Amino acid sequence: MKKAIVLAAGEGKRMKSNTPKVLHHVLGISMLGNVIRELKKSEIDKIIVIVGHGKDEVIKELEAYGEEVIYREQPIGEGAPYGTGFAVMAAIDDISKDDEVLVVCGDTPLLKGETLKSFMEFNNVNGFSASVMTADVNDNFGYGRIVKNSLGYVERIVEEKDANDLEKNITEINSGVYTFMGKYLIDNLKKLDTDNSQGELYLTDVVRILNSQGENVGGFLIEDELEILGVNSRVQLAQCDKILRKRINTRHLEEGVSIIDPENTIIEADVIIGKDTVIYPGARITGNTKIGENCIIEGDTFIVDSVIEKNTCIKSSYIEESSVGNGVMMGPFAHIRPNSIIKDFAHIGNFVELKNTIFGEHSKAGHLAYLGDSEVGNDVNIGCGVITVNYDGINKHKTKIEDYAFVGSNANLVAPVNIRKNAYVAAGSTITKDVEEEDLAIERCEQKSIAGWVRRKNRVK
Template sequence: MIISVTLAAGEGTRMKSKIPKILHKICGKPLLEYVIDSCNRINVDKNIVVVGHGAEIVKEYFKDSSLIFKTQPISKDAPYGTGFAVMQAIDEISDDSIVIILYGDTPLITEETVRKLLDFHRTGNFDATVLSAIFENPEGYGRIIRDDEGNISKIVEDKDATTFEKEINEINSGMYSFSGRALKYALGKLKNYNSQNEYYITDVIRILNDEEYKVGVFVIDNPIEVYGVNSRSQLALCEKVIQKRINEKLMLDGVTIIDPDNTYIEEDVTIGSDTIIYPGVTLEGNTIIGEDCIIRGNTRITDSQILDRVYIESSVIESSTVGYDCHIGPYSHLRPDSHLGQNVKIGNFVEVKKATIMDNSKAGHLAYIGDAQVGKCVNVGCGVIFVNYNGREKFKTIVGDHAFLGSNSNLVAPVLIKDWGYIAAGSTITKDVEEGDLSIARAHQVNKEGWVEKKGFKKRK
């Protein structure tokens, strides 16, 4: 059995936030979720998270997950330290398990690294394995001290290191793998006889080493993976790294991203081959983009499905679906629960909300289509408003196939425009329109001769 124990009890004071540090997001996902995802991808059997500050908020966020939460006591009299945090999970650790110790604020750790750490641990038949990294500037990190045969001798904290030891650039990441039996044994012998009155997980390594358990060190390939988040600037740095990973994977899969540094795409977004993403585009949530699409300008798409060969420019699409060969924008807004069929055009400054628009229909500009069902081959003229709200309730408008909605028309719901219905420009429609009828609903035009001059608006010559 493989068990992960992720330490996530820190207060994160340098974030200066009401939100627990591990819930701050990178590319749409909390820091903690990246760590757990890396474990899940290698089929860890049990994920334990040790929480402390903001514990209830964290638990609520992950209430639908299979995570096992252990709460570290927080009081002025309670001991602290990484060793004490791991102790909170001891009743979940079996003797025959392998335990991985990780941190909730290190989102860059990858599944490949966790898998390699486990493989190294198993292959070497180690009781404990330290994950180390080579840093050009190791200041502030504990150093890995090796003996003449290259085995780990001890871990020395930066503040306790000698001048010679400070020159060592192999650092302790704070991440480990243990045999369950060895870890439980060493945790039982931990003491907090130090200036901080804390229990340190590094002392577990010392205890096992002193008692001639087999302790190994696995050097990580890419040291950036052990980078932690303690401030907003570090959060931004990690966001850049993860964004680069996402974009590179998409480009390897056949997506063209014109300017990766100025394109924001979250991890759960999928994009088909030969789609082109221009600078300024934001793709969020569980968005699916098909093949051969072009997305330009300041477009934001969230939790939506866009099928193949769709062109979108400078528009917002939220929780909606867009069919094949549609043309959206510029400056269109598809609000939640909008559904477009094939070859639909939604043009300049058109807003659609909770509406279905069928194949080959178009709304070229300056229209509002809300709470509606619009049939095939319908023309929605400039300035058409679907009047769906009376101040208390929403009502639905149904427009049949091949209808024509003239410019500046108002359709006051609930109302039905049947197939081939024709609405004259400037009409306010409050009654159903039968198939093939022309509906004119506007006041009779009256021209008052000489009225402007009589009112003195126009000066006489």
């Protein structure tokens, strides 16, 4: 069985945060979540997450990832030896001698599933007892150095604080990603000691021990060193976010999406966008959003967990957990709140807000309207300033406006109420009763003009 151990017990002091380090987000997903998602892509059968600091929050995060993801607690506090070797020991009872065991850190959100899969295949094809993922870097400070023997196998890994001057010049470094055949990991974890500058149990020492036993340890040199970047500060978190954003935006560009300014466009990993769609600077497209072909997304548009069909234009608008049909014109500054459905060729103009509303084909709400808990038919006109008064202070009520109805400007529709087919509501009316088919409803005081009032009050200028 293929198993992965994810080290996620660290405190992350340099983050200066009350949130556990691995739960900080990179492009909308926690670092730990990114690692787990990529592990699943690499065909891992079981994932064991080692928790410690902030364990309750981390455990809660794991609930979203299925039964194949479990956790084990690493003892922390006074008397605990710490170190990567000590962390892996927390999962020892979940490993059998026939398993392939991948060890990764929970703060490396740029690792790719395909890379992890290739890494494990490399270990198997070459018959190694273990392998280390390595990278050749210009700036090697702080990394463990890879020392190889005459055959090119990894002989040992020397940590920065334990390295001599010659070893510090080595540019091939340890990524912190390992794969072991279960037998060799189980047998040798118990042989680790704290005889080092940190007084910790280093997992890297297993490499030295395997060499002393005559076993070969492979070195898998990664092609893209950016994949192994770990996060220890908010500066590094921002760097990873930028790299992942570029990776995702490049994929969409290669698939036929135009992104005018990729550096100022945020598209999260699970978003799907059809070809010939154009995304302008400032757009944020997140969650499980799906956008069809030939759309235009302009300005400060925020879309989360929504479906946008083909040939739709959205300008500087917010759309949350809703569906927008084909050929819709929206914005600027519209707000579509959850559970709304906007059907084909509708027009939602500036400062129009919908909440839990169905808005029919070819219907129009040009500006400054609120439609909540409503059902609007086809070819309906909603005038400027129209409000569906859906809340009585205790309960929400529904407004239904049928096909071809016309609601004049500044009308209040006090729910529950029905505006029937081809009915008209006069501007300025407050409607509290159903308006029947083909009727005109007017509810306002008769206008009065008082002759000469302005002059008598000495207000003529």
